[in-house]
Amino acid sequence: MTIMLWCLLAIIVMPILAKAPLAYAMHQINGYDNAHPRDQQAKLTGFGARALAAHKNSFEAIAYFAPAVLAVIAVDAIDSLAQTLALIFVATRSFYVVSYWLNYDKLRSTFWMIGFGCALALIIRLL
Template sequence: MSALLTTLLIAMFLPYLAKLPLMKAMHERGGYDNRHPRQQQAALEGFGARANAAHYNSFEALMVYASAVFITVSLGAVDAVAIALGWTFVVARIGYMVCYWLDKATIRSLIWLVSMIASFGMAIRAILIS
């Protein structure tokens, strides 16, 4: 079970990892506006806008993945397959962020699909086998 929970812990850090390039983009646009960061982020273009989207999407994906992990743990369905799906999610989400930053839209969307299949697959499988 600790291996699956480790993937969740890593997934919890990913939105903050995604924030680093966003902060860099904000800094390049006159410094980080700590009074109105969301307004500043909304005004970003190009790389900055993509970094912002990757940051917010990381939080969105975390909710789906955390729910899948909670379902799996609560039903006692943690096994090698669940752990493999967890690592698939983590690797896919890292790839997703990189593709967003590099403006690789098609592969990014495919990687997003992999991460969602891993999450929903984990939850559905846990329900079916319990």
């Protein structure tokens, strides 16, 4: 169960880690506006806009990965396949974020599909 929980923790923390490049991009346009960060984020282009999208998508990934992991834990179906799927999900999500920053759109989409497939497989194997 430890691997599953570590993977869950990694995915929950990922949006916060993905915020660092976003904060840097925000700082580049007249300093970080902590009073109105969303207004400032709406003005971002290029790298900054991609960093914002990666940050937001990291939150979205929690919505389909966390229930999958929690379902596996709840029905006591933790085995090497479940752990491998969870680890691959974390790895592909990490590569996804970096691909977003670097503007590798096709590679990013490939990582997204692999990660989503892993989350889906975690649930499907319980049926």
